[in-house]
Amino acid sequence: MCGIVGFSGKNNASEILINSLKKLEYRGYDSAGIAVFEGGNIRIEKSKGRLADLEAKLSTVGEPNGTCGIGHTRWATHGEPSDVNSHPHSTARIAIVHNGIIENYKVLKEFLIEQGRSFQSETDTEVIVQMLDHYYTGNPISAIVQTLRELTGSFALGILFADFPDTIFAIRRESPLIVGVGENASYIASDVPAILQYTKDYYLLEHNEIAVLSPYGTSIYDMHYKKLDKELKTADFDMEAAEKQGFAHFMLKEIHEQPTAVKTTITPCIENGLPNFEGMDFSKYKKLFIVACGTAYYAGVVGKYVIEKLAKIPVDVDIASEFRYREPLVGADDLVIIISQSGETADSLASLRLAKKLGACTLAIINVKGSSIAREADLLLYTHAGPEIAVASTKAYIVQISVMYLLAFQLALVNDKITENECTEYVKLLQTTPEIIEKMLENKEAVQYVSSSLVNTESLFYIGRGLDYALSLEGSLKLKEISYIHSESYGAGELKHGPISLITRDMPVVAIATQTMLFDKTISNIKEVRARGAKVIIVCKEKTEIDADVADYVLYIPDLQNDLLNPMLTVIPLQLLAYYTSVLKGNDVDQPRNLAKSVTVE
Numbered sequence: 001m002c003g004i005v006g007f008s009g010k011n012n013a014s015e016i017l018i019n020s021l022k023k024l025e026y027r028g029y030d031s032a033g034i035a036v037f038e039g040g041n042i043r044i045e046k047s048k049g050r051l052a053d054l055e056a057k058l059s060t061v062g063e064p065n066g067t068c069g070i071g072h073t074r075w076a077t078h079g080e081p082s083d084v085n086s087h088p089h090s091t092a093r094i095a096i097v098h099n100g101i102i103e104n105y106k107v108l109k110e111f112l113i114e115q116g117r118s119f120q121s122e123t124d125t126e127v128i129v130q131m132l133d134h135y136y137t138g139n140p141i142s143a144i145v146q147t148l149r150e151l152t153g154s155f156a157l158g159i160l161f162a163d164f165p166d167t168i169f170a171i172r173r174e175s176p177l178i179v180g181v182g183e184n185a186s187y188i189a190s191d192v193p194a195i196l197q198y199t200k201d202y203y204l205l206e207h208n209e210i211a212v213l214s215p216y217g218t219s220i221y222d223m224h225y226k227k228l229d230k231e232l233k234t235a236d237f238d239m240e241a242a243e244k245q246g247f248a249h250f251m252l253k254e255i256h257e258q259p260t261a262v263k264t265t266i267t268p269c270i271e272n273g274l275p276n277f278e279g280m281d282f283s284k285y286k287k288l289f290i291v292a293c294g295t296a297y298y299a300g301v302v303g304k305y306v307i308e309k310l311a312k313i314p315v316d317v318d319i320a321s322e323f324r325y326r327e328p329l330v331g332a333d334d335l336v337i338i339i340s341q342s343g344e345t346a347d348s349l350a351s352l353r354l355a356k357k358l359g360a361c362t363l364a365i366i367n368v369k370g371s372s373i374a375r376e377a378d379l380l381l382y383t384h385a386g387p388e389i390a391v392a393s394t395k396a397y398i399v400q401i402s403v404m405y406l407l408a409f410q411l412a413l414v415n416d417k418i419t420e421n422e423c424t425e426y427v428k429l430l431q432t433t434p435e436i437i438e439k440m441l442e443n444k445e446a447v448q449y450v451s452s453s454l455v456n457t458e459s460l461f462y463i464g465r466g467l468d469y470a471l472s473l474e475g476s477l478k479l480k481e482i483s484y485i486h487s488e489s490y491g492a493g494e495l496k497h498g499p500i501s502l503i504t505r506d507m508p509v510v511a512i513a514t515q516t517m518l519f520d521k522t523i524s525n526i527k528e529v530r531a532r533g534a535k536v537i538i539v540c541k542e543k544t545e546i547d548a549d550v551a552d553y554v555l556y557i558p559d560l561q562n563d564l565l566n567p568m569l570t571v572i573p574l575q576l577l578a579y580y581t582s583v584l585k586g587n588d589v590d591q592p593r594n595l596a597k598s599v600t601v602e
């Protein structure tokens, strides 16, 4: 959730830390802070609010002058966003930044208080720095190892010891951390984009590995002080991919990147017109489970509809935070698919581990290379959306559903539910979608116009049936997370079982009606809400006749001549509707309140 960075080298550490934190603000933006060695002492500057607030403070008090330091951007868990709860946290001899959660912090805090220590903040993090101080007798690694033995939970830490100027000590368990390698410079960061402006080379730190960084290089040790020989990795995307490139927001840029993202994701999985998953045998599974959170979960809902329809294999879709505790009936004949953009989502990772423990085969569909879920799954499919910076997921969703389609085609083929010719036709159709999306994005104005009708709305519904219902879930989430308008999604047929009592003139309804088979049924449901005064926005296929008394606004998608693949297109107006509504309301589109991009805590 939080973002941490560190730099040890020969240049201005404050500047490098702030620049790197700017690339991690998507992970949290409740407060920011840095600690830098200045004249042999550790100087800490921190502030509640966004990085811009810290920068404003630094321009008044002057930035710390040094060449080694650590930095943090916070998504508050323990303690409200405030100056005192901001990181870095410190004692007279040690300063730390932390991403993660210390589950046993209360017990440790009581112990430390008994030892005569006092605490300034409400955070779990302060327990770590006090514990390090408790064990520190001149040997940092020894203090770190002893402290690690006491900690339960997830963490990535950047640590400065006042006795070791220009050196950063870093460690991770569960929470992600990379160690960047430059010329006469070493870096730590929660994510690769943070340091891309300085270097593309990095080590992935594994659980319980300790890195010691100085301008002269980096050494990595295990918990027994054994020096490790790690593989140096090179990022396969550059700074450009992590910049806005003239778009007003990352979200808009990422919406526009979708055609390329889909093409780049599906192309390696297609050979001779058929899906090709390099040696993965999908013919043996009796049942599938798809487990994920948020938008990735909604991609799984599309997957369920498509796989069950084509391959006739039962699919359960679960929210990861439910799956991991509901004692799911998963066994050796099942395939458990974990979908995640970041590959670090705590509940999804725990679900993966549970599925493995229960004997199932696990397949991860992940966007971030080398992430925890990617490394632990039995089978792995990468999506190639590139770095997704906006908190609201767009291109990650569309590549996830494009993989769901390819999987469904493959499962249907290997289970003899479709012929090779039919499979080729489906694949061909999927391959046409990037170009069609490209054209749809040339005509965004219609959606922008409809958005203006939602700006003063307090609450609305998204409805649909079948695959349109799956899309209404994603459309509703997108709108609520960035526009702050209360929004719920319902299967259109479900309205009259309760929710319709909320329909008034002030409750707009976004109705998705792209599935020919279900069209008349959805129109009947629309009429029911119209009769109660609701303003209606319909999303349907072009050339669909919509009577003037049925809808106030109509948003058309091109007709693919096969409704099964409509979600690839339907999602575009839904994303744009959320985007423009948020812009018109003057919200922070890319960093909506209370949210973080990567949810590495339960």
Ligand code: M6R
Pocket: 293, 294, 295, 296, 297, 339, 340, 341, 342, 343, 344, 345, 348, 391, 392, 393, 394, 478, 481, 595, 597, 598, 599
């Ligand atoms: O990284 P993941 O795909 O595992 O993240 C899952 C959700 O946290 C994520 O999709 C979230 O719902 C987004 N903010 C949606 O836009």
